[in-house]
Amino acid sequence: xxxxxxxxxxxxxxxxxxxxxxxxxxxxxxxxxxxxxxxxxxxxxxxxxxxxxxxxxxxxxxxxxxxxxxxxxxxxxxxxxxxxxxxxxxxxxxxxxxxxxxxxxxxxxxxxxxxxxxxxxxxxxxxxxxxxxxxxxxxxxxxxxxxxxxxxxxxxxxxxxxxxxxxxxxxxxxxxxxxxxxxxxxxxxxxxxxxxxxxxxxxxxxxxxxxxxxxxxxxxxxxxxxxxxxxxxxxxxxxxxxxxxxxxxxxxxxxxxxxxxxxxxxxxxxxxxxxxxxxxxxxxxxxxxxxxxxxxxxxxxxxxxxxxxxxxxxxxxxxxxxxxxxxxxxxxxxxxxxxxxxxxxxxxxxxxxxxxxxxxxxxxxxxxxxxxxxxxxxxxxxxxxxxxxxxxxxxxxxxxxxxxxxxxxxxxxxxxxxxxxxxxxxxxxxxxxxxxxxxxxxxxxxxxxxxxxxxxxxxxxxxxxxxxxxxxxxxxxxxxxxxxxxxxxxxxxxxxxxxxxxxxxxxxxxxxxxxxxxxxxxxxxxxxxxxxxxxxxxxxxxxx
Numbered sequence: 053x054x055x056x057x058x059x060x061x062x063x064x065x066x067x068x069x070x071x072x073x074x075x076x077x078x079x080x081x082x083x084x085x086x087x088x089x090x091x092x093x094x095x096x097x098x099x100x101x102x103x104x105x106x107x108x109x110x111x112x113x114x115x116x117x118x119x120x121x122x123x124x125x126x127x128x129x130x131x132x133x134x135x136x137x138x139x140x141x142x143x144x145x146x147x148x149x150x151x152x153x154x155x156x157x158x159x160x161x162x163x164x165x166x167x168x169x170x171x172x173x174x175x176x177x178x179x180x181x182x183x184x185x186x187x188x189x190x191x192x193x194x195x196x197x198x199x200x201x202x203x204x205x206x207x208x209x210x211x212x213x214x215x216x217x218x219x220x221x222x223x224x225x226x227x228x229x230x231x232x233x234x235x236x237x238x239x240x241x242x243x244x245x246x247x248x249x250x251x252x253x254x255x256x257x258x259x260x261x262x263x264x265x266x267x268x269x270x271x272x273x274x275x276x277x278x279x280x281x282x283x284x285x286x287x288x289x290x291x292x293x294x295x296x297x298x299x300x301x302x303x304x305x306x307x308x309x310x311x312x313x314x315x316x317x318x319x320x321x322x323x324x325x326x327x328x329x330x331x332x333x334x335x336x337x338x339x340x341x342x343x344x345x346x347x348x349x350x351x352x353x354x355x356x357x358x359x360x361x362x363x364x365x366x367x368x369x370x371x372x373x374x375x376x377x378x379x380x381x382x383x384x385x386x387x388x389x390x391x392x393x394x395x396x397x398x399x400x401x402x403x404x405x406x407x408x409x410x411x412x413x414x415x416x417x418x419x420x421x422x423x424x425x426x427x428x429x430x431x432x433x434x435x436x437x438x439x440x441x442x443x444x445x446x447x448x449x450x451x452x453x454x455x456x457x458x459x460x461x462x463x464x465x466x467x468x469x470x471x472x473x474x475x476x477x478x479x480x481x482x483x484x485x486x487x488x489x490x491x492x493x494x495x496x497x498x499x500x501x502x503x504x505x506x507x508x509x510x511x512x513x514x515x516x517x518x519x520x521x522x523x524x525x526x527x528x529x530x531x532x533x534x535x536x537x538x539x540x541x542x543x544x545x546x547x548x549x550x551x552x553x554x555x556x557x558x559x560x561x562x563x564x565x566x567x568x569x570x571x572x573x574x575x576x577x578x579x580x581x582x583x584x585x586x587x588x589x590x591x592x593x594x595x596x
Contacts, residue, residue, distance in 0.1 A: 054080035054119040057097075058233055060135060063294025064344065065187075065246035067109040070137045071301075072102045073294045075226075076119060085115035085137070092310050094289060095222055095318045101293055103301070104137070112181065113137045132177050132240040141347020142186040146172065146245070148548045149191035149252065149394060149468020150495035153232040155201040167497040168546040168565040173237030175570060185550060187346060188245040189353075191468040191493075192252025192394030194291065195228035197283060199254065204231060220278045222318055225286035248344060249291040250353050252394040252469055256283040262434045263414070264362040265425050277326075284325030284358070285318070295342045295353070334364040335371045343381045349553060350460075352381055353392035360439070367411065369395075369442035382453050388553050389453060389463045389486075395435045396467040397446055398476045398490035398536045400508065401517035407438035408529045409520065435469075440529065447480075447533040454484030461556030462487045462578055466549075468494035472508045473549065473562055474541025475576055478534050487578050490536065491560050493549035508542050540574045547573070 059074035072084045075098065079091050082100040091098040107113060114136045117125035126135060151169060154162050176184060197219045200208065204227055205217050211224070219225055233239060253260040257279070261267065270276045293307065301307055306324055310317050328338035340355035354370060361368040370378065382389065391397075398404070410433045413424030427433065436443040454463050463486045471494050478488035510516065525531075545564040552559040562574035 053122060054078040054091075054098075056117060056119065056124040058230060059239075059243070060084065060115075060117050060125060061233070061242045061294065062135070062137060062244060062246055063101075063248075064297050065137060065139060066297065066345070067139050067141075067347070068107050069103070069105040069298050070107060070113075070139070070246070071294055071296075071298075072104065072115070072117075072137075073099070074102070074117060075099050080119045083118040083121070085113055092313065093316045093318075094285075094321060095316065097223070097226060099289055101301075103298060105298060107137065107139050110140045111138075113139070132236070133181070133244070135243040136181075138181075138186065140186065142349045142351075142553065144185040144550055144552045145187045145189055145390070146185045146548055146550050147189040147191060147392075147466050147468075148493040148496040150193045150254075150471065151190070151232070151497045152193075152196050152199065152495075153201055153204075153228070154235065154497070155203050155231070164497055164499045165546050166565040166567065167235075168548045168563070168570065169241070169496050170235060170237045171565045171570050172548050172563065173241045177237070177240065185245060187351075188241060188247045189351070189392055189466065190247065190249045191392060191466060192250060192357075193254040193468070193495075193498075194249060194251070195225070195232055196254045197225065197228060197256060197279075198258045200228065201231065204228065215273075215275045218275055218279065220275045220282060222282045222286050222322070225282050226290075229286070229290050248295055248342075248351065248353060248392070250295075250340070250355060250392060250394055251287055251291065251357055253357060255287060255291075256280065256357070259429060259432060259434065261357055261360045261362065262429055262432075263367075263425060266429060267362060280329050281322040281325045284328055285321035288321060288325070292340060295344075297344070300342070328358065331361060331363050334361055334368075335373050336361070339374050339377065341370070341374060341378060345386070348387040348555075349390065350382075350384060350386045350388070351390045351392060352378065354378060356393055356395045356436075366441050367439050369436060369439040375442070375445060379449055382449060385458050387461050387555055388558060389460050390551070391450075391463070391465045393436075393465055393467050395469050396490060396492050397436045397443070397465045398478060398534075399435055399437060399470070400474075400511035400538075400542075401536075402511040402513060402520050403435075404437040404532075405517060405520035405524045405529075407433045407435055408440050408443075409524050409527055411438050411440055412527045412529060444530065444533050450478070450488055451480050451482070451484060451534070454480075454486035454488055455482070456485075459485035462489060462553070462558045464489045464491055464551065464558065466551070467492045470508070471495050471498065471500040471504055471544075472541065473543040473547050473574070474538055475560055475574065476536045476538050478536045480534050487558075488534075489558075489560075489578060491549065491551065492541075493547055493562065495546055496548060497546050499546075505544055508544075512538055512542065540576055543573050545573075 057075040084102040476490040563570040
């Protein structure tokens, strides 16, 4: 008799349909709320994505999970509210990034501090459904493949001696997800909140796709080819598949092959992953970016890792073909545009200027370029400002959308990665009708070395920012197309953020985990001018 290994995870939900993802220990037929799907096999594991269509808008559907007519979830002694699907637009979204698994220092002694998403689930389960957020957005580093816990390291050592401590197979990647997602509070949250995801570097390897030099260095490791195949194949199964709506699933060629294969599809997925990692003629063959519409709220999630173009004449965060897709999908009539980017677009000013300077330095020939590349890798200088052309193109897109006749009330770039949280307001030389914001929440559960905090605090320094901007001017870095002001932060500690939206306004709440639970460390409102009058003129952000 088949048993449930992981899930259920509620994934794509709109007003009339939903998808629910599960992992089982054997082949079977999975039933969720009267809708059925067979499992597909990847190596020794089995998965299913159950499609539920014909749901009624603005309703709540309770569900159970049955495997071959045997009910397996929720268990009889379940202490959480029952799993359910709510088909309504988004009024509140919780987001964050960088959630390492527990167990880094033994039970009850987590050296990373309290898990903010775990604390959020503990708090939420005792609240009425009307107070729950409508969606969950995980902005990268769902698993730490390059920093496994001691438990996983012992498990790896029992499987094989080499390479020591490295996750290199699909089954080994799966163990990371099992360790992270089986947490009771997380498992419940993901069964009731529609969950969207995108990877960042640690889902594969620290500094993944930082530069062409980095990629060349990694190919020298004999296990790297297997690592990238397994990493992207497991990402497709555990994360990407559930990002897709029904129409996208119907058009997806790989999903069609997986559904009809009738056997083990591990080689099929890993061959696909190997092709997805390749770069040719300034493009990548696979697009991981995606779009989701929640009523009058549009979420546009950008892949800032696998889609990088590193071999062409110009370094790009996202290839031209994929950016064309992003621009097309940013057009439309909606009240709020949420751009999910694991990496912040607007960073602390000093860090932003320094990254653009470093991109220039690393491109120089000889020893100067080698030093610049070394600084790039050691300092993790790989965010939007380090891909200057892409930074400016994103600024242009946001300005165009925010200035148009259908300008939304807010354009919010939601990000993580940088291990501190903050909010910044963008100010363009030609003001936008939309309020443009950079909202960052990181980490959910991690603790960087102690010296990161003074560095991040210093990076907001006005004198240092002015100095580095002058250096950037002399180095030929183009003027910033947008100014920005920090309006909250920097905030440190394990946190989750909530974004509440109404017709033309938004609120950002940052909640930080402590020994007694969550406390609010930021609470900001972003009212849109009801007459859509322009913002005040932008000014030199380094003077703020």
